[in-house]
Amino acid sequence: MNQINYKFDVIPAPDAVMELYADAGLKRPEDRDRITRMYSQSNLIVTAWDKTRLVGVSRALTDFCYCCYLSDLAVRRKYQHHGIGKELIRLTKEKIGDESMLLLLSAPAAMEYYPKVGLSKVENGFIIQRAK
Numbered sequence: 001m002n003q004i005n006y007k008f009d010v011i012p013a014p015d016a017v018m019e020l021y022a023d024a025g026l027k028r029p030e031d032r033d034r035i036t037r038m039y040s041q042s043n044l045i046v047t048a049w050d051k052t053r054l055v056g057v058s059r060a061l062t063d064f065c066y067c068c069y070l071s072d073l074a075v076r077r078k079y080q081h082h083g084i085g086k087e088l089i090r091l092t093k094e095k096i097g098d099e100s101m102l103l104l105l106s107a108p109a110a111m112e113y114y115p116k117v118g119l120s121k122v123e124n125g126f127i128i129q130r131a132k
Contacts (some may be wrong), residue, residue: 006087018030038071
């Protein structure tokens, strides 16, 4: 594995995002248009690159002063267990600053991961599931 480069100024191509999600085991729409809309409406995207290959992403919605919803955190399987996810979270938190909390909904398979990288489990949430 080469040195991983992290970027804030890049919105990855929809095909690269879909490939990353599939490889990471993250269930997301397999719809180029919907992925494009998801990323165009997100205001904090941190990407991880091995040369020109997208190997990780943190996609969030935030006001940068009170709250941040970390909607997607994905790292390619081959690159997992090398601190990339933890660094994506750290960089996201660094960008939103100390005034803002970071919230995410975990995939069932990742429930044990997040406490290991500094997130606390909450029991006071509610959700209306998407219809599509």
